[in-house]
Amino acid sequence: MKGRNETESARADRNFVELLQGSRVAVTGVQVLFAFLLTVPFSPGFERLGEGDRRLFYVALVSAALASICYIAPATQHRVLFRQGLKETLVRRSNRYGIAAALALSVSMTAATMLVVDFLFHSAIAMVTAAIVALVAAWAWFGQPALDRNRPPEDGGGTDSPS
Template identity: 60%
Template structure:
């Protein structure tokens, strides 16, 4: 039987732990930012495409929600990098990590909204209204589950195990 890795100490100093956490956050943002950049670039070209004039008011509203969602996600995923540059060598790494985590969660919400609105706009343009609603529900549910609900449930479970260990 193997030992649970979370029960093993890392033998790292507070500074090493903060360095590792910041690098892990920034690496995650690099992955997310690439996806956001592709989506945002696509959305920036949509109004200049031939068929955009035929998009109805609902489609235009979906477009704006998607566009501003992608813009907000971009801002949130990029903000920790610039804050790190500006606050460099001021011994504010713990604060940067806390802020980066918050920006990441807000950015993920904005990205989920943008992906949902973009997908819904495309499906609405190509198929029936019911298909667009189904696509919106499916995409939002998948983003919600994979990005928020599942990790939150895991967090609750892990915290419950830790509390039981402490009370034993």
Template identity: 45%
Template sequence: MAKETEKQRWQRNFADLLQELRVAQTGVQILFAFLLTLPFSNGFTRATPFQKDVYIIALLSAAAAAAMIISPVAFHRALFRQGRKPELVRFSHHMATGGLAFMLISMVSAVLLITDFVLSRPIAVVLSAITAVWFLALWLVLPFARRNWGEDDIDDEDDDPVVLPGD
């Protein structure tokens, strides 16, 4: 198997990142759309001031997540054919990471909003905290704990766009 060139590696990292962003983008757009319609539903008038505050946090963090996850497209358009793939990959990586952080805030806030609406506040807080821990375990703890497992695996070599030269 021929070793890939640095240019090919950046191209592969960018393609991998775009695939990841497609998944995240769909999720954040669905959540954002749901949150945009919520104030127009009949039951929203019964929301408490706390629930409305949580709603605003969920809505604004979903908007921030959408903006950050979609921003690599605009950046790519601006840098198209300028030979700046490394800069694009680094920027896209940072935007994806920030977008996922805002998506986490939005999802946990949405869980808090709904559970606080249908259950007691203490139960809602506990369920939302469990949700946050679950997301953090799957999105942060497990991936970082996994980074050093199977270092001899040939299939995983240089497959992680998180570790970038000069980053």
């Protein structure tokens, strides 16, 4: 038993539930973005996009698909591996999928933002806006937590962070 006076199995169960809860918010956003991107090529203005913007759209679409796959993977793997005694493996793997999904989502959001702003203004505003989106996502999702990993735990625990 560690930290919260719970068994390893109970801790793995709790960690997995917490990971899934965190993914629920993100997966909805990813699926809305992905669904929207799937409709864009069928809209009348899409044919006006140049080759560069079509490539940018491709990056946004594929990275949204990858983010969706990564966010859905833990729940699907849990179903496939149900009662196999691999919960700790699922926790570690789910954490990695969540990080990969957030990275793919940040790429998709950045590309989609750049595409829309470029469509609206045809200028450097698109690049600046996309850079701001990318930097804010990088800081909020990766930079700040990376700095916190080097701090001592506030609750004296430290056993709940999946690898």
